[in-house]
Amino acid sequence: MPKGPWEVMGPAVPSQTDENxxxxxxxxxxxxxxxxxxxxxxxxxxxxxxxxxxxxxxxxxxxxxxxxxxxxxxxxxxxxxxxxxxxxxxxxxxxxxxxxxxxxxxxxxxxxxxMVVQLLPAVIVWMELKAAAHMQVRLGPMRVGRWHGWAQPFADGIKLFLKEDLVPAKANKWTHFLAPVIVLAPAYICYAPIPFGKTAVVDLDIGLLFVLAVSGLAVVGMLMAGWGSNNKYTVLGGLRAAAQVVSYEIPRVISVLPIVMWAGTMSLSGIMTAQEGLYAGFLPKWFIFYPVVGQISFVIYLITTVAETNRTPFDLAEAEAELVSGFHTEYAGIKFSIFFIAEYAYVFLGCALGALLFLGGGAPLPFMGWIPSYVWFFGKTFFLVFLFIWFRWTFPRIRVDRLMEFCWKFLLPWSLVNIAIAGLLML
Amino acid sequence: MSELPGPAGTINASADDLITGPLFETKCERISETEMLLNMGPQHPSTHGVLRVVLKLDGEVITDAVPDVGYLHRGVEKLAENRTFSQFNILTDRNDYLCAMLNNWAYCGAVENLLKTSVPERAQYIRVIVGELNRVASHLVYIGTFGIDIGAFTPFLYAFGREREIIMDLFEQLCGARLTYNFIRIGGVMSDLPEGWIDKAQKFVGHMRHCLKEYDDLLSYNPIFLDRTKGIGVLTKDKAINCGITGPNLRASGAALDLRKQDPLYSKFDFEMAVRESGDCWDRYMVRRDEIEQSLRIIEQALNTLPSGDVMAKIPKINLRPPAGESYYQLEGARGWLGVYLVSNGDVKPYRLHIRAPSFINVSLLQELLKGWKIADVVSILGSIDIVLGEVDR
Incomplete structure (x- = not known):
C-alpha cells in the first residue's frame, strides 16, 4: 500500500451511526x-x-x-x-x-x-431551536447557559439589543419607526382576556371577538414596515402579508362561530366552562370531540392560524428564498427583535386561543383533575405550538396565488358548510 | 451610453446599462407605469451564488427577465496558459466545485488524449467510483437547495448535512480534501484506495438507498412541493436541444441522451438512463433523484469488480510536454456535458484551453423560461436548472 493522507489523519469517524x-x-x-x-x-x-x-x-x-x-x-x-x-x-x-x-x-x-409576552417568545424560540435541530439531526444550541443552551434566546436578544439601529437613507422615517410598535402593541392587548387556567386578567363578555379583532390590527404594522422601508422586496412582502392576513381572517372567524353557537357565549372563560365535564363518563366535553363540526372547525382554525401568524407553509410575507425575508428586510437590532417577539407572541396567542376553544383550555382529562388547570392550559398550548414548529420544519412554502385559492375556494366554503352542519346538529 | 464591445446578443455591460441603458431596452421593451423593475441578486439568498437577474414585474408576474453573469469571473481559461499541464489541474476543481472530481477527470482526459496514454484499468474504475460518488454528492446539494428554494428547510440538512457529509468523509480519507480534491491526475489517480475504504463506500450505498425513500416521503411527493413544481417552467424537448441543453435538464425534457451510455468504460456496468417526459421543475428534480439511484448501482458494481494493478500510468512527473496538437474530451458531468478543449504547441503549458461549462449554457435558458411566471416560480425554476456560478463565470 502506498502512503497516503489517511495514514496521517487516521480513519474518518462516520458522522452518523445508528447508535449515535x-x-x-x-x-x-x-x-x-x-x-x-x-x-x-x-x-x-x-x-x-x-x-x-x-x-x-x-x-x-x-x-x-x-x-x-x-x-x-x-x-x-x-x-x-x-x-x-x-x-x-x-x-x-x-x-x-x-x-x-x-x-x-x-x-x-x-x-x-x-412579562408573559416578553418571556414566552424566548421560551418558544428555545423550543423551536431545539425541536428544529432534533428534526434535522442536529443538536441545536448546547452551550449558552450550560444546560442544553437554555439561555440562547436571551443571548440572541442581548446581541440584537446592542446592534446598531440602521434606518435606510430614503426610508419614510416615521412609518419605519412606528411599524414594529404597531405590530407588537396588539399582542400585549390581546393577552388580557385570555384565561390562563381558570382566571383571566380581564374577563370580557366579548373576549373572543375582542382577541380576533385586535390581533388583526398587526397587519397595519406589516404594511407600514413594507412601505416605509422604501425597498421593493419589502413592499412585495407587506402587500402579500396584507392580502393574506385579511383573507384568512374571514374563514378563521367563521370557523370559531360553531363554538359560540354551542357555548352560547363569547366570553372566553364562559367557553372554557362550557367544555368542562365528560360525555358518557369518559370523553371530555372539549369542542374538538363534538361530532363532525368540532374536527372541521379545529382543522380550519389551525390552518388559518398558521396563515395568520405568517408561518410556514404560509410564510409568503417573509419568504426568505424569494423576498429576502419580506417586510422586515430593512430592520436591524432592536426593531427587528420586536418583529420577532411579535411573531412568537402571535403564535402563542393563536395556540392559546386554539387550546381554549377546542381543547378545553384548563379543563383536565378524566381522572387527572389533580393537575392544576393552568398546567393543562399551558400544556395544550405548547402542544399546539409544537405543531406549528413541526409544520414549519416539514412543509415547503405554498405559492401566493394558490394561497388565495386555498382560502377563498376551499376554506371559506367549508367553514360556511360547517356552520350549517353545526346549526342542524344543535337544533 | 457608448456601444459596448462583444459579440451581438451577449450581455456584456455595466450594471447601470442593464437597468437604464440601451441594452436593457433592447432586451425588454420600455417599462410601463404598472410595471416594476426588480433587481434579483447579485446578493440574494436563492440565486445560488452571485448571479443577477433583472426582473420586470407586473404585480407578481414576470414580464421579462435578463440574467447577468460574470460576477465570479476569474479568467480560469486564461490562467491555464500560464501554468504547466499538471499545475492547472487544481484550478479545474474551482470551476464546478460541487463535482470537482468530474472536472478533474474532464481536464485529465483531454491531456491524456493529447499524450495518447492509456490509463490503468484500476485507475479507470477508481475514477468511475469517485466520479459517481461526486455526482451523488452534487445531486444531494441540488435536492437540498431546491428544497430551500421552495421553502422546505429540513431536506437540506438531511441531504447536505448528513448524506453528503459521508461522501465528504470518504473523499477526505482518499485525498485529504473535502471540496477541491485534485485527486484525478493526468495518467491515473493520485493514490490507491485506503484500507477499509471499499467497505465504507459499500455501507454508504446501502445507507443512501434508505435515505432516498426518506427524501421521497419528506419532499418529492409532498403535495405542496408538487403544487410548486409540477407544470412550472416547462422546457420542451425541441427547445432544450436547440439551446444546447445537456445532462439532467435535457433528460427531464424527454430526450434520452447520456454520454455515459456511449462511453466504453461505463458499458461494463449495468445502469439505466434517468429520463422524464414533461420537462417541468418536478421532472428536473426527479431526474436527479433517479440518477442518484443509478449512480449508486454503478458504484456498487464498480466496487465489487474493482481490478487490481497500478493506479498511475508511466508518464513524466515533471516537464510534461504533450505533442503539439489539439484535443477535446467530454464526459457526462453532474450538470450536463462537461467538455475541455485543449490546444498544445509542444510546450509545458497549454497554448489555449476552453471549457464547455454546462451551467453557462443552462443559465442562458432563464430569459425564456422565466417569462409569465410569478416571483415564487423564479426561485423554483432557477433552482431546478441547477447552476453553479463558479462554472458559469469561470
Missing amino acids: IRGRYVNSFKVLAALVIPLLLLTVLVGEDPYQIFLTVFSFCLGVFVWVIDLGVKIANAGVGLLGWRFPAWLSGAHIGGLVHHVVLFLLPFVLIL
Missing part, C-alpha cells in the same frame, strides 16, 4: 423529562391557585413592612416629641401598607402580561 442517532433520541426524551417532571411536581404542590400563595406571602411581607414603618414612626415621634412636634397621622403603617397593597394588586396583572 438512537442516543440522540434517547437524549431528547431525557431532556424533555428533566424539564417536564420537576415543573409538574412543583405545580401539583402549589395547587390550583398560585394567586392565593402569592397573596399569603405578599400579606405576610406587607405585615412586616407595616410593623417596621409603625416602629420607625414611633421611634421618630419619640425623638421629635421632645421638641413638641409630631408626624401627621396619615404617616402610619396602616395607611402606607394599604397604598402599597392597592398599587401592587392593581399593577400585578399588567406586569404579569408584560
